[in-house]
Amino acid sequence: MRDSALFDYACRLGDDSLILGQRLSEWCGHAPMLEIDLSLANVGLDLIGQATHFLKLAGEAEGEGRDADALAFHRDVLDYKNCLLVEQPNGDFAQTIARQFLFSNYQELLFRELCASKNVTIAAIAAKAVKEVAYHVRLANEWMVRLGDGTAESRARMIAGLEWVWRFGEELFDVDAVTEALIASGVAVDVRQLKPEWDGRVAKVLAEASLEPPKPRRGAKGGREGHHSEHLGHLLSEMQFLQRAYPGAQW
């Protein structure tokens, strides 16, 4: 393999976006209101667009002729390197928003820093995506406040949704040997340094939504090494079905 660290890093970035984009697309036609249907699908499409660029880069780093589609549709669950947060089921609308809230706030900080990556392709993808993600943050933050500080039912659902996704936040800020090396060479971002700012953003919105932060729990981790929850396999079986059944099919 030409550059295995870059391959891993680009896969992690791309898989986060791809899996969350796929999750959001599951809402299409099912959201509580037509307007929400459109906004969730828009966010999903932004994310899938990012994934296309990152996975293309991963394929080039690997140097074995795999393009973004090959990586998206012909990798098995153990080869996916997304964080556990993005593969969590949609649940109800509140749980979906809670997941988006934690993730988009992380992704905006990450992409803001990646704009200065020494890898020019990563820097270019991040520069384009950071504006999209700024909007995702705005959307998720607004909904956190409206559901948290809304009716008795919306509040109860949001408390439950936040409780579900909370344990997956820690993994976003983990650094391992792959990222250590790339941080040293200026390609990757040291996400540990972004944690205080993320904590501050999350706390501010929760306060505005009059929500208590859930009790700290041991973080669930393993996604970056390919150890996933049971949910990812089901997601992939649906997402990959067509290309598995009819390899190379085009439209």
Next chain:
Amino acid sequence: MTKSWPLWEVFIRAKNGLSHRHAGSVHAADAKMALEAARDTYTRRMEGVSLWVVPSAQIVASDPSDSGPLFEPAADKVYRHPTFYKIPEGVKNI
């Protein structure tokens, strides 16, 4: 759906210098969310540079049954169109 969010009318400015034009409507619980719904619904293909949303309930409309007295008197007053003047030679823009 028994209970629905209020309706908002959406106006888009296509580019600077043009006026906002009515594009359609969205449902939203409040003004901020109406702007976001309008952005997601009506500006996905670079349709605009500025958005207005207005509660539909705030629009005061003329009564269709009044259209006779309101609009028909203008029909036989073609002289109100500025087409009866000769443009002096040498004037390029008027």
